[in-house]
Amino acid sequence: MLKRFSLLALALLLFLTGCAGFTGGSEGTAASEGKTEDGKVKIDFWTFWGSEIRRPVIDKIIEDFNNSQDDIVVEHTYIPFGDIWTKELAAIAANNPPDVVINDINATALRGQEGQAENLAPYLEKDDISGRFYENLWDATLYEGDSYGIPFNTDTRLLFYNKDAFKEAGLDPNKPPETWEELEEYAEKLDKKSGDTYERIGFYPLYGVGSDVWLLNGSGMNYFNDKDEPVINSETNVDTMEWIKSWKDKYGEDTINRYQSQIDSQQSNPFFNGSLGMMANAATFYTQIRDYAPDLDFGVAPLPEKTSGSGNTSWGGGFVAEIPKGSSHPDEAWEFINYLTDKEAQEYWAVKNFDNVANIEASESAAASDELSEKDQMVYEMAAQNLNETLLTPMPAYAPDYVNLINPQLDAILIENEPAQEALDKAQQDVEELVEKTAQ
Amino acid sequence: MKKKKWWTMGRRESLQGYIFIAPWIIGFLAFTLGPLAFSLYASFTDYNITSRMDFVGLQNYDQLFTGDDLFWTSLYNTLYFVIFSVPLTTMGAIFISMLMNQSLPGMRIFRTIFYLPAVLSGVGVYLLWMQLLDPGTGLVNTVLSWFGINGPNWLFDPDWTKPSLIFMKLWSVGGSMLLYLASMQGISRNLYEAAEIDGAGAWKKFLHITLPLITPVIFFDIITSTIGSFQIFQEAYVMSQNGSGGPASSMLFYNLYMWIKAFQSFDMGYAMAMSWILFVVVLIITLINLKLAPKWVHYEGDDK
Numbered sequence: 203m204l205k206r207f208s209l210l211a212l213a214l215l216l217f218l219t220g221c222a223g224f225t226g227g228s229e230g231t232a233a234s235e236g237k238t239e240d241g242k243v244k245i246d247f248w249t250f251w252g253s254e255i256r257r258p259v260i261d262k263i264i265e266d267f268n269n270s271q272d273d274i275v276v277e278h279t280y281i282p283f284g285d286i287w288t289k290e291l292a293a294i295a296a297n298n299p300p301d302v303v304i305n306d307i308n309a310t311a312l313r314g315q316e317g318q319a320e321n322l323a324p325y326l327e328k329d330d331i332s333g334r335f336y337e338n339l340w341d342a343t344l345y346e347g348d349s350y351g352i353p354f355n356t357d358t359r360l361l362f363y364n365k366d367a368f369k370e371a372g373l374d375p376n377k378p379p380e381t382w383e384e385l386e387e388y389a390e391k392l393d394k395k396s397g398d399t400y401e402r403i404g405f406y407p408l409y410g411v412g413s414d415v416w417l418l419n420g421s422g423m424n425y426f427n428d429k430d431e432p433v434i435n436s437e438t439n440v441d442t443m444e445w446i447k448s449w450k451d452k453y454g455e456d457t458i459n460r461y462q463s464q465i466d467s468q469q470s471n472p473f474f475n476g477s478l479g480m481m482a483n484a485a486t487f488y489t490q491i492r493d494y495a496p497d498l499d500f501g502v503a504p505l506p507e508k509t510s511g512s513g514n515t516s517w518g519g520g521f522v523a524e525i526p527k528g529s530s531h532p533d534e535a536w537e538f539i540n541y542l543t544d545k546e547a548q549e550y551w552a553v554k555n556f557d558n559v560a561n562i563e564a565s566e567s568a569a570a571s572d573e574l575s576e577k578d579q580m581v582y583e584m585a586a587q588n589l590n591e592t593l594l595t596p597m598p599a600y601a602p603d604y605v606n607l608i609n610p611q612l613d614a615i616l617i618e619n620e621p622a623q624e625a626l627d628k629a630q631q632d633v634e635e636l637v638e639k640t641a642q
Numbered sequence: 643m644k645k646k647k648w649w650t651m652g653r654r655e656s657l658q659g660y661i662f663i664a665p666w667i668i669g670f671l672a673f674t675l676g677p678l679a680f681s682l683y684a685s686f687t688d689y690n691i692t693s694r695m696d697f698v699g700l701q702n703y704d705q706l707f708t709g710d711d712l713f714w715t716s717l718y719n720t721l722y723f724v725i726f727s728v729p730l731t732t733m734g735a736i737f738i739s740m741l742m743n744q745s746l747p748g749m750r751i752f753r754t755i756f757y758l759p760a761v762l763s764g765v766g767v768y769l770l771w772m773q774l775l776d777p778g779t780g781l782v783n784t785v786l787s788w789f790g791i792n793g794p795n796w797l798f799d800p801d802w803t804k805p806s807l808i809f810m811k812l813w814s815v816g817g818s819m820l821l822y823l824a825s826m827q828g829i830s831r832n833l834y835e836a837a838e839i840d841g842a843g844a845w846k847k848f849l850h851i852t853l854p855l856i857t858p859v860i861f862f863d864i865i866t867s868t869i870g871s872f873q874i875f876q877e878a879y880v881m882s883q884n885g886s887g888g889p890a891s892s893m894l895f896y897n898l899y900m901w902i903k904a905f906q907s908f909d910m911g912y913a914m915a916m917s918w919i920l921f922v923v924v925l926i927i928t929l930i931n932l933k934l935a936p937k938w939v940h941y942e943g944d945d946k
Contacts, residue, residue, distance in 0.1 A: 288905055295691050309906075316908045317693025459795060463778035527692060602907040606712060606886060606894075613890035617800060632711070639709060 238275055243534045245276045246300040248290065252280040259554045263547045267538060274534045276302075290526055294318055299526035301535040302542075307342050307353060307520040308596045314345030315599040320525040323348040325536045334543065335560045336589050342596045343522055351522030352543045353560030355551065358518040358585055358592040359411050361506065362473065362487065363480040365499040367392055367402065371479075378480075378503035382445065385480070385506050392479035400457050402477045407446050409465055410483035413612050414595075414605075415517045417442050420508040422515045424595055425608065425633070432601075432633040434608060435626035438508070443615050443622040450616060469494050485585035489556050492577070502584045504591065518592040520560065558585055565589070600640045607632040685915035690908045702915035713916070715891050716899040719804065723895065724871040727808045732863055735815040736856070739822035740848065753823070760816035768880040771810045772797065797881055800892035807877050807893070818863045825859040826852060857939045865931055872924050873897055896920055 237243055251260045257280065264276045279300065281289055286303070293299040305313065313319045326332060326349060332340050339353040365375035371391040379385040389404025407416055418424065420442040427433050450458065461478065464470045472478035474495035481487075482505060491498055504514035523539045525532050541547060548564030551557060553571045556578065568574070569583040598604065611629040614620040660667075685702060689695045706713050742753050759767070774781045775796035783793030794802045833851050842850070875897035879885045886902070887894025896916070904913035 291691055291905070291908075312908070316690050318691075318908075455795070459798070460778040463776045463780070466776070467779075602909075603902060606891075606902065609886065609888055610891040613800065613888060617798075617889055635709070639705065 242273055242275045243531050245274055245302060245531060245534055245538055246279060247276050247538065248279050248281055248286060248300045248303045250281060250283040250286045250304065252282065256555060259551055263542065263550060266547070267541045270541070271537075274537060276538055291318065294526050294528055297528050299528050301525065301529040301531050302523055302538055303526055304354060304521050305351060305524050307339065307351065307356070307522045308594060309602075310343045310351040310522050310524065310596070311345040312597050312599050312602050313524070314348070314350035318527055319350040320527055320529065320532055321348050321350060322352065322525070322536070329540065331540065331543065334545075334562065336562060336592075338518075338589075338592060338594055339520060339560050342520075342594045345599060351524035352539050354521050354523050354543060354548075356518050356520030356558045356560055356589065356592075357484045357486060358558060358588045359415055359482055359505060359516045360485050360581075360584060360588060361480060361482050361503045362491075363501050363503065364473065364476055364478075365501050367476055367479045375499075375501065378501060379506050381507050381510055383509075389479065400453065402479060403453055403457065403461065405449075405480040406453060406458060406461070406478075407449055407482065408616075409461065409478065410481050410487065411517070413443065413446050413616065414608075415482070415505075416446060418517050418593055418595070419505050419515050420445075420512070422513045424593060425604070426598055430598065430600065430637075432604070432630060432637060434633060435623070435630040440622045440626055442508070443612065443626065447616060447622070471495075473500075474498060485558060485581060485588070486556060488578075488581040502581050504584075504588055514588075514591050516588055516592045518558075518589070518594055520558075520594070552582075556582070558589065601633060601637045604633045604636055607636060681914045682918060684911050685918050687911045688909075689911040689914070691910050692908075695911075698911070702912045703919075705912070706915060706919065712891065712894065712899060716887075716894045716896045719887075719892065719894055720872060720874065720896040722804055723807065723874055724868060726804075727811050727871050728864060728867050730808060731811055731815050731818065731867060732860065734812050735818040735863065736822055736860070738815060739819045739826060740852070742819065742823055743826045756819060757816040759814040760820070763814075765876070765880055767814070768810075768877060771806075771813075772881055775806055775810075798889060800890040803882070803889065803892040807874070807881070810877070818867070821859050821863060822856055825856045829855050854940045855942065858941060861931075861935055861939045865928060868927060868931070869924055872920060875901065 247264065249260060251257055261278060264278050268275055287305060290299065290303050290305070305319075310319070314321065331352070332349070335353045336356070339356055340349070343349045343351045343353060361378060363378050368375040368388075371388075373388060373391060379388045385405060392402060392404030393400065394402040407413070417439050421433075421436060421438045423433070425432055425434055433439075461472050464472050468490065471490065471494070473481045474491065476498075485502075488502075491500065505516050507514055523542055525535045525539070529535055543561060545561055545564045545567070548559040548561035549568050549571070552559045552564055552568035553573050556574075559565050559568070565586045569579055569586050571579075574582060608629045611620075611625040611632075615622050615625045684695065686697060686699060687695045688698050688701075738756055742749065742756065775783075777783055777793065777795045777798060780793075780796070782796070786793040796802050796806045829852065833855075834847055837847050837851060874895050878887055878893040878895045878898045879901070882888050882893040882898075885898075887898050897920075900913045900916045900920075903909045903916065
């Protein structure tokens with residue numbers, strides 16, 4: 203009998219250890235309570251920027267801030283990307299959070315609703331810095347009109363194209379495709395086959411970005427309209443999915459997979475050696491080109507429009523600096539955030555990391571910075587310009603995990619050959635139900 | 643008249659037993675019982691970790707059973723994985739430990755090689771397997787192509803993602819192999835010799851001597867790996883697209899969905915309700931296993 207009980211106990215233990223992984227830890231915040239010996243306020247600042255490229259940049263910004271005034275000392279704590287927000291959540295729940303945390307911009311409104319971040323409206327009343335940032339970024343931080351995090355950095359998707367391949371195919375290297383139709387036309391010309399095998403393919407929409415980016419590009423809007431109603435099975439969206447499917451059918455699974463695995467391995471990306479003519483990707487993809495294929499003659503352009511005049515809408519994400527609920531020094535934390543998102547720090551970050559920043563002025567002066575090479579400047583300028591047409595996809599507070607209902611249907615269309623209309627109808631219905639349930 | 647001794651051998655032994663498991667009991671009472679009770683209560687609330695905890699009755703459970711397709715998808719995926727991976731890994735481990743139980747020169751090297759995957763673990767192994775299973779350049783499909791087989795798309799084809807993971811699990815059966823091997827080495831040579839004199843072949847010896855005598859280990863292995871398989875999480879989190887269980891939700895396992903609900907939607911009450919449902923499911927299966935055990939598990943020295 204005892205044997206049975208110990209086995210049961212073992213079963214229970216295993217079950218519980220499984221759960222224990224989810225609770226996270228909240229050690230290491232004790233420092234945030236205190237002050238330094240000379241009476242300065244200590245601010246605990248959590249980021250996931252630990253790489254050898256990013257860490258020195260953020261540490262320098264912190265050092266500059268610490269030297270710029272006599273009241274506050276910021277201490278940087280690096281926490282890996284996979285842990286930082288669950289740890290933050292645990293720390294908030296334990297009433298012992300850090301003072302400033304870098305968090306996902308698309309979940310900012312949701313965190314406002316759930317009471318995880320401080321409402322920044324009182325500080326903004328004092329010094330209104332909302333005008334510093336691209337409008338789409340700023341809007342993503344609002345919940346019921348109040349901001350819960352200040353935009354720090356962002357990104358955007360562009361079309362990269364190989365100029366040498368363009369010349370070889372008889373295309374003008376200074377005239378990238380402007381519409382989807384031109385994209386197809388150009389791709390057709392760039393395709394190069396020997397026997398049955400493609401030596402070069404012109405373009406495939408799902409290298410570098412997902413089908414959601416093309417849905418956004420085609421419709422010029424998010425999955426939700428102004429009235430917060432889901433719009434998933436619109437005519438444009440059905441059309442877009444069929445368009446993506448047609449590319450898949452054109453090149454065939456084998457070719458697509460062969461290229462995909464090369465893309466996954468980074469160094470041997472087919473765009474670097476000219477066997478992929480055009481590719482949509484984040485602007486920072488350029489840093490890979492710079493590192494792995496410095497001699498590549500390439501151009502960048504906005505994502506083509508679905509039809510002439512439908513708009514070059516692109517997709518972006520980004521991160522905000524927020525004050526977790528219950529921070530012991532919110533006023534000082536605000537001072538630091540204010541510095542972090544001001545022109546000087548933002549420009550330094552932008553130039554040193556080659557990363558898009560949220561501050562418009564910093565973004566524009568970074569594009570012209572002497573520290574950047576000519577190619578750097580060309581890409582950065584295009585990216586900064588593109589931010590005006592870049593939409594974010596904030597998680598709506600009334601249906602935060604709605605994408606989990608849409609993505610399987612998009613997969614069903616592309617992988618399992620489900621008719622686009624039917625699959626999107628199903629997604630529409632599922633999301634409507636989710637919204638309805640949350641509203642109850 | 644003799645006074646009956648209170649401090650009997652039996653009591654002494656049970657006390658010793660309790661002392662042995664005391665570290666676990668103390669840990670359980672101090673650290674786990676509280677959270678356990680809390681999660682049961684919170685599963686009846688709309689707890690969001692930071693700001694809200696209102697009692698909502700059975701609403702979470704009601705929504706899970708009647709209004710959440712992804713819940714059923716995740717349960718299906720998990721059951722699929724358990725049903726295939728538990729028997730296959732058990733059989734694989736027994737098979738390999740049989741091979742490792744021969745006395746050949748250099749056997750220690752083979753044992754080390756087969757045990758090695760059990761030492762390596764975690765994300766590194768998953769990344770390695772993502773490369774091995776790559777449809778275009780991966781080693782698995784390359785080897786298959788030598789035999790003229792056009793390998794599947796493994797992690798990109800919804801029909802192949804779960805078999806991919808089961809395949810990967812088979813690679814690391816070394817851990818349970820060790821248990822079987824230890825148990826096989828404990829079997830007396832006399833039994834085999836006696837059987838040989840009676841004219842038993844290798845298969846008969848395995849079936850009538852080895853197998854019955856390792857049933858306690860098989861039983862232990864099945865229970866622990868069933869529980870472990872129900873909790874599959876990391877594999878899907880690392881190896882699926884965006885860690886969201888794709889393509890087409892085919893890797894959306896129970897714990898992954900629970901994690902998404904808890905830490906992406908901040909719907910902790912809902913996630914806790916899910917964890918209690920899983921607890922009940924695993925408990926029932928474990929009880930059935932325990933009930934069936936006397937029919938096939940053979941303990942040496944048992945009177946029965």
